[in-house]
Amino acid sequence: MSTPNTLCAAFQATAERNAYRVAVRTPGDAVSITWREFDRRVRRIAAGLAARGVRRGDTVGLMLTNRPEFHLVDAAVLHLGAAPFSVYNTSPAEQLEYVFSNAGNRVVVTESRFVPVLRESGDQLELVCVEEGVEGTTSLAELEGSGAEDFDFEGAWRAVRPEDLATIIYTSGTTGPPKGVELTHANVLAVTEAVRDAYDFGPGDRGFSFLPSAHIADRVVSHYATIVFGTIVTTVADIKDVATALPDTRPQIFFAVPRVWQKFKLAIETGLAAEPSGAKRKIAGWALGVGARKAAAERAGGSVGAALAFQHRVADKLVLSKLRERLGLDEAKLTASGAAAIPVETLEFFAGIGITVYEIWGMSETGGLGTSTRVGHEKLGSVGRPVHGAEVELAEDGELLIRGASVMRGYRNDPVRTAETVDADGWVHTGDIGVRDEQGFISIVDRKKELIISSSGKNMSPTNIENAIKAASSTIGQVVAIGDDRPYISALIVLDQDAAAALAKQNGLPDGSPAAVAEHTAVRELVSDAVRRGNAKLARIEQVKRFRILPAFWEPGGDELTPTLKLRRKPIAEKYAHHIDDLYAASPTAETVNLGG
Numbered sequence: 112m113s114t115p116n117t118l119c120a121a122f123q124a125t126a127e128r129n130a131y132r133v134a135v136r137t138p139g140d141a142v143s144i145t146w147r148e149f150d151r152r153v154r155r156i157a158a159g160l161a162a163r164g165v166r167r168g169d170t171v172g173l174m175l176t177n178r179p180e181f182h183l184v185d186a187a188v189l190h191l192g193a194a195p196f197s198v199y200n201t202s203p204a205e206q207l208e209y210v211f212s213n214a215g216n217r218v219v220v221t222e223s224r225f226v227p228v229l230r231e232s233g234d235q236l237e238l239v240c241v242e243e244g245v246e247g248t249t250s251l252a253e254l255e256g257s258g259a260e261d262f263d264f265e266g267a268w269r270a271v272r273p274e275d276l277a278t279i280i281y282t283s284g285t286t287g288p289p290k291g292v293e294l295t296h297a298n299v300l301a302v303t304e305a306v307r308d309a310y311d312f313g314p315g316d317r318g319f320s321f322l323p324s325a326h327i328a329d330r331v332v333s334h335y336a337t338i339v340f341g342t343i344v345t346t347v348a349d350i351k352d353v354a355t356a357l358p359d360t361r362p363q364i365f366f367a368v369p370r371v372w373q374k375f376k377l378a379i380e381t382g383l384a385a386e387p388s389g390a391k392r393k394i395a396g397w398a399l400g401v402g403a404r405k406a407a408a409e410r411a412g413g414s415v416g417a418a419l420a421f422q423h424r425v426a427d428k429l430v431l432s433k434l435r436e437r438l439g440l441d442e443a444k445l446t447a448s449g450a451a452a453i454p455v456e457t458l459e460f461f462a463g464i465g466i467t468v469y470e471i472w473g474m475s476e477t478g479g480l481g482t483s484t485r486v487g488h489e490k491l492g493s494v495g496r497p498v499h500g501a502e503v504e505l506a507e508d509g510e511l512l513i514r515g516a517s518v519m520r521g522y523r524n525d526p527v528r529t530a531e532t533v534d535a536d537g538w539v540h541t542g543d544i545g546v547r548d549e550q551g552f553i554s555i556v557d558r559k560k561e562l563i564i565s566s567s568g569k570n571m572s573p574t575n576i577e578n579a580i581k582a583a584s585s586t587i588g589q590v591v592a593i594g595d596d597r598p599y600i601s602a603l604i605v606l607d608q609d610a611a612a613a614l615a616k617q618n619g620l621p622d623g624s625p626a627a628v629a630e631h632t633a634v635r636e637l638v639s640d641a642v643r644r645g646n647a648k649l650a651r652i653e654q655v656k657r658f659r660i661l662p663a664f665w666e667p668g669g670d671e672l673t674p675t676l677k678l679r680r681k682p683i684a685e686k687y688a689h690h691i692d693d694l695y696a697a698s699p700t701a702e703t704v705n706l707g708g
Contacts, residue, residue, distance in 0.1 A: 117296040118277055118338055119190050119268035121303075125341045126150040129314055133343050135179045138356040142179050146341070149183065156187035156251070157267065158258020163237065165218060167192030167270065170279065172211060172219035172236075174198050174229065176348040177320045180241045180251060182334055184220045185324075189277065190268040196279040196291075197325035200225065201668025206289070207232035210281055213291050213523055220251070273297035279523055280327050280475040291523030292327075292475040301500055301516035302331055302478035303339040308499035309485045310445050312364065314341035317442075319362040321347040323674050327479035328450060328471075332366040354378070357439030364445045369453035370588070370676050372468060376460050377585030377610060379434060398430035402463035410462075410491065431464045440466055447471050447483075450675045452555065452574050454582035455492045470494045472555060476532060476539050477501070478517035482553050493552040503553060504538070510559055511545040512538040544572075561680060563594045571653050573680075576600060579648045580655065584641035586610040586634075589665055589672070591683055592655070593691055601694035602658040603687055604638060605665050626662030630702075635660065639704055646706075657694045657705050661687070 115121035126134075130147040137143075144152075165171060171188045173195055175181045181197075188195035198210055211219075211233060219229055220239045226248060229238060240248040249257075277296045281289040306312060320333035337344045345360040347353055353371075386392045405423045408415045415423070435441040446461075449471035461468050472494035473480040482503060484495035497503045501515040514537040521529035533539050544556040556562075557572035564570055573592035580590045580602065588607035594600040606614075606628060615623035618633050628634055638660055646654040668674040671683050684691065693699050 115339075116273045116300070117268075117271045117275070118186075118299060118335070119271050119296075121300070121339045122153070122186055122189070123150075123268070125314075125338060129341045132315055132341065134337060134341075135182050136343065136345050137179065138345060138347065138352070138359040144179055144183075149186070152183050152255065153187045153190060154264050155255040155258060156184055157190045157264055158262040159254035159256070160187060160193075160218065160258075161191060161262055161267070162258050163218065163254075165191055165193050167267070167275070169193040170214045170216040170276075171195050172198060172214065172216045173324070174200060174202075174207075174219055174221040174225045175241070175324065176200060176222065177322075177324065177329075177346040178241070178348050179346055180220070181324050181346070182337065182344065184251075185278075185334060186338065189271070190264065192267060192271045192275055194276040194278055196281070197323070197330075198281065199323055199325045199668055199674040201666075201674055202228075204228050204231035209288055210291070211236065214279055221248075271296065273300070276520070278330065280330070281325065282475055290525060290528060293520040293523050294475075294478055294517075295520055298478050298517050298519060299331075299335055300339070302480050303335055305480055305498040305500055305517070306331070306336065307340070309483055310364075312336055312340040312342060312445075316340070316342045316363045316444075317360055318342045318344045318364045319347070319357070319360055319366075320344050321350055321353050321356075322366070322368065326450070326675050327473070327475045328366055328368075328675075331479045332364060332447075336364070358437070359439070361439055361442045363443055365440060365443050366447045366449065366471075368450045368676055369448055369457065370451075372448055372453060372457050372461065373581065373585055374607070374609070375438060376457055377607065379438075379464075380585060381610075381613060395430050398426035399463055401426040402431050402465065403459065406459065406462035410489075427465065434464050435466060438466075445469070449473065449479075451677055452578055454578040456582035458491050472543075472553070474539070474541060476519045476541075477513055477515070478519070480517065481513045481515075481541075488552075490548075490550070490552045493548075493554045495553065496551050497553075503547075505545060505547060506540075508559075509544045509546065509556065511541045511543045511553070511555070513541060514538045563592065563600070564596065565594055565600075565652065566596050566598050567652075569652050571600070576602075576645075576649060576653050576655065580604075580642055580645035583644040584637065586614065586637060587641060589678070591678060591680070593684075593694060597695060599656040600653060601691070602642070602655045603683070603690060604642075604658050604660050605663065605671075606634070606638075606660065608664045611664070624662075625664050629660040629662045635704060639706065642704075642706060655706065657699065657703055659690050659694060659703050661690070 115124055126146045133143050134146045134149045135144045185195040218237045223242045223245045238248040239254050241251045243250040273296050277299050278294050280292040318333050322329040333344045336342050347356045383395045401422045446466055447469045458468050469484045471483045480498055481501050482495045482497050488496050504512045542559045544559050546554050557574045562570050563573050576592040577590040581587050589605040591603040611628045615628050620627055642655050665671045693703050
């Protein structure tokens with residue numbers, strides 16, 4: 112049997128082989144769709160869209176939460192030879208108007224909650240709503256029932272070519288308007304081939320979709336993996352439900368951004384600290400220590416030893432296995448982190464409880480994958496080695512360059528920025544500064560344009576500083592290192608919202624607002640201690656001398672964070688200019704904590 116050369120061919124082959132397996136579900140099996148039903152509905156949706164004039168080469172927008180309909184509609188659009196693309200659900204009307212203008216779509220498939228902002232973004236859009244009875248929209252059920260009986264579905268998908276557009280990924284944009292990364296069927300299949308080479312994905316493996324489908328990571332790990340490998344995807348519409356959905360799903364494939372892993376760590380630590388039995392707390396602490404020692408011994412390549420091996424069997428039975436089970440990751444065979452740097456301490460913590468979190472590095476422009484750690488290619492603090500089919504080089508200034516079959520066709524309608532990013536030899540200039548060791552492991556230093564250059568001319572990585580502080584305490588949600596053209600490093604600190612609520616209760620605060628918690632003496636001391644411990648792992652010139660706890664919580668997609676939790680440094684610098692000035696004032700206000708040194 113020939114290897115499929117388009118996502119449509121892959122879908123049809125997978126559907127034929129796995130007709131009665133579940134393809135898409137929601138927690139508790141409230142919705143459960145087999146491949147046979149998946150294929151049937153894709154045909155009906157494709158026919159309905161074709162009846163509304165969607166043709167090969169067109170684009171169709173999706174503004175949906177993580178739900179089964181996303182997978183149905185996206186696959187249906189692909190079978191028409193058109194390109195489905197997702198937008199972030201937090202996008203304001205102005206940004207949506209820009210994206211839709213760039214994409215050139217006429218149809219958007221959405222939910223009732225997003226109809227008002229879509230209407231505000233343009234009155235020429237034809238809206239298809241997954242719910243029925245939403246004024247001014249066509250329901251998905253109506254669309255499915257409106258296709259022509261003689262629609263040539265077979266002819267439509269067989270006409271799709273590898274070089275045809277499969278999707279547009281709009282970068283979340285830490286600066287400026289989003290860029291539309293055009294990925295072809297060939298690009299996406301190159302990525303899935305690299306995934307196949309690096310990891311063990313197979314039919315029936317359980318996946319988990321909760322990150323925005325507008326982000327390349329969710330599309331690859333959830334949607335395209337389902338189409339190509341026949342994995343089962345469980346969709347979780349609200350990130351707040353992840354903690355309860357994971358034990359229901361017991362995913363074998365789980366990808367999350369670093370902050371999610373840090374939240375899991377906080378939940379475990381908080382739960383163990385709240386254990387009323389002192390004996391149980393002591394046993395848990397011992398077990399975590401044993402797990403950490405065993406993981407460290409294995410990383411060092413030495414012998415674990417009979418005594419430690421025995422202790423670990425006991426620790427695993429009493430505590431560690433129960434923690435994995437409570438998380439819902441006790442059956443996971445691939446757990447991964449990407450989209451931003453993750454503190455090494457977080458990786459060490461999970462390794463200690465028996466969960467190896469692999470780091471993945473990539474960009475939308477490379478289909479989301481470029482390097483990874485994986486079995487036989489592991490090194491903490493690195494993003495691994497190049498994946499199958501990818502070449503990686505370092506420019507003279509340390510910028511990471513990458514090329515391969517997964518590199519984008521270009522930025523949509525933007526040849527100037529395309530030429531700035533992809534050179535004549537096909538190398539993507541990533542904007543990341545990296546280093547490579549003698550074994551070929553790549554480590555990312557920071558973004559080229561985000562390096563801090565102090566007033567004395569010292570180059571520093573803000574991400575390295577920020578991760579050192581965040582790793583010292585899960586109470587801290589975000590850290591922004593300041594110091595460009597300044598005499599020393601300072602920081603803006605934002606508390607984790609869940610941790611802040613626990614601190615308010617613990618300290619008897621009647622007001623759990625971020626301002627009240629941030630001002631409390633015990634909280635300031637806790638954060639000060641975390642900063643000092645983080646500083647101990649940094650060079651003297653990198654250490655944070657002053658910081659402020661901001662009286663706010665930052666939400667994904669807001670002024671300060673992208674939907675994938677990257678810092679929007681320029682907007683932060685502008686919005687908090689007054690606070691930053693105070694960090695460098697000769698006589699700062701009481702809100703600024705001065706650690707001296």
